[in-house]
Amino acid sequence: MDENEEIKKDLEALNEYLKKGSSDDAYKKFVEVLGNKSYPYPEYITKLLKDETDFKKNEYRTPARVNREKGIIEVNKKHFFPDKASPEYHRFKINSFSITVFINVRLFEPNNDKYKLTNKEIRQWFDYADKGLNDYDAAKEFLINKGEEIKTNWYEYAYVYHFKISFLKKYWWRMGLFGIKKRIEYNKLIKTCKH
16 A cells, blocks of 8 residues: 555544544544554564664674663763864854753843842853853864854854853952953953944
């Protein structure tokens, strides 16, 4: 039976069920039509066992290892965080900026007035945004030097940058000497931009 005939049969069964309402008989017929399409149980178990056997045969050609004592699949962490000289690492940094840094800042920023932040938390949030931006810039520069074309998501980048600057303006005096130094740097940057 080709795919179109199968879809037609399903639609007929559905229409028949809808016409007859929610009677037990109509429901049983509808379930029977769909149930006949499902995987026959013995074949399904055989397929699962075959897949597992094939995986065990090939496990030493892949980064994954099966720890039979613990019953878990182990993957060396170098496959999650590749060498810093590899393009994969820098692509990961660019993606993680969008997935973690931007989203965390976006969730925190509208509510930061509600929290009674300690000086340590203020510094942590500033450093988090600053490090995220620096990692993004370094990863982008690395990939561009390798000849890749990187499209910057300026909305996300600008949002995190704005958060960092507004945080600095609001809490610089609570960051101690570091905050004073950063505020002076920011004021110099603003003066050079105006000229």
